[in-house]
Amino acid sequence: MRRDKHFQLSREAVEKLASQYGTPLLVLSLEEVKKNYQVLKKYMPRVRIHYAIKANPHPEILRVMADMGSCFDVASDGEIRTLNAMGVEGGRMIYANPVKLGVGLEACRDCGVTKMTFDSASEIEKIKKQCPDATVLLRLRIDNSSAHVDLNKKFGAARENALALMLQAKQAGLDIAGVAFHVGSQTVSSDPYLHALDIARGLFDEAEAAGLHLRILDIGGGFPIPEPKVKFNLPEMLKQISARLNEDFPETEIWAEPGRYICGTAVNLITSVIGVTERGGQPWYFLDEGLYGTFSGVIFDQWDFKLLSFKEGDERVAATFAGPSCDSLDIMFRGRMTAPLEVGDLLLVPACGAYTSASATTFNGFSKARFVVWEEVKEEVMPVAAEILAPAV
Known part of the structure; x- marks a missing residue:
């Protein structure tokens, strides 16, 4: 059985994309959307797929799904x-x-x-x-x-x-x-x-x-x-x-x-640390994306997102991660184990395509995270390619 792997950006790609486009940045892979659709058609050939667009109504996802029938x-x-x-x-x-x-x-x-x-x-x-x-x-x-x-x-x-x-x-x-x-x-x-x-x-x-x-x-x-x-x-x-x-x-x-299966693994978020402090003996890291943005899935979808820092070494601390707004509700994770971070460090959040940007807002005047399509920008970060997550199919 062939073991397909899911879209995840490399450290080099994250750094180059963040440098060129800023953060927070959502990176959408249309090839991942196509692959997910094709997996369902392969194993359930009789089924007529109706993509539930509430999961992610990005126009490029809709276009690709429509083009595939x-x-x-x-x-x-x-x-x-x-x-x-x-x-x-x-x-x-x-x-x-x-x-x-x-x-x-x-x-x-x-x-x-x-x-x-x-x-x-x-x-x-x-x-x-x-x-x-x-x-x-x-x-x-x-x-x-x-x-x-x-x-x-x-x-x-x-x-x-x-x-x-x-x-x-x-x-x-x-x-x-x-x-x-x-x-x-x-x-x-x-x-x-x-x-x-x-x-x-x-x-x-x-x-x-x-x-x-x-x-x-x-x-x-x-x-x-x-x-x-x-x-x-x-x-x-x-x-x-x-x-x-x-x-x-x-x-x-x-x-x-x-819905989730089609778009969930097709988007990576690049976010950066904008503030560091300590409260109650625990480090707090403030990110430029929060509950009112892509991390809305923490509340509305009860989803536990991965945070990848690319930090070297084995040291890990339990930390709190909060968003950029002036609302005390805007705290995504408490007690999350992480390498120590500094202002300016980048974090990658894979598999965040479903029930995230779809429910994001502009609360407190913060803009929604920008989208780029990986297949359109990857030449800019080549020869670096997308690395791979653990196989799922």
Whole structure:
């Protein structure tokens, strides 16, 4: 089995890019985006990928995904109109937010988006009124306490209510085409997917007996990327899911909605130390990027980012890392082991492409971190190339 490796800048590349473009700087690898998409297609060839653009809506990521033939998971009028302006037709989008705004349904009408999910009776009425020709999928609630982010706390119809809701959608004149689920973010085992597929198979059979012929199954996202202290075998996981799909849903159209997996490993952050002090016997390092910027994922995604300093020697200290704003909330890490640092030192944060810049703000007047595309700037730092992280596939 070939063991692919993930995008990570070398020390020399970090220093040259920081010198030329300043910090904080986000470096995006489009080749990594392509590779991640191709891995999913390799191990799950039947699955029609819908990139969940909420994870990272950078225009270059959207362009590359569109060029490769990907479809898209959208959740708002803004996302729909952004793709439409890029020339992505509505037939390549699914409005996968189970609770929709009126302006979102209006955007569906304007841009030709007809596929959408629902999980309640009130949603049926909204869709019927504004998009009566819609093709709809019922989103099921799938319990998975092991997920990094359990989306089922907010979305999904209970299994015992599922058939009644689908029959109600049919009675409203909607094209009830199938079932959708999401096992939760950063799921590192196939077991939750296989459990969800068992539930979906039972519901497909129950619907058929009630006169509903379902033809689409959306297995959501949740495919994992490397993170500290977490082990998984992604190819084996994907092969197990694919085998079950072939066994239980041989004639069904299969969709998926990956977000983190597509973009998570495709971005590196370069940030620098702008202040050093000591409080309570512990060193504090202030960075030029914080919770209101790329490190927003610490709060909104509960993500534990790696910090690489390229410092020599074995000395390590427990330190606090804080951002540049004047808000005392702006503290990313406490007790993080690190080599001693000085003002001006550079830190590299790999695998920070998902739920980071997407939720960054300009709070306190700080600009969002600049993006550069690695494939466009790497000639400037050659012959230095991107080094490699631990293999994940």
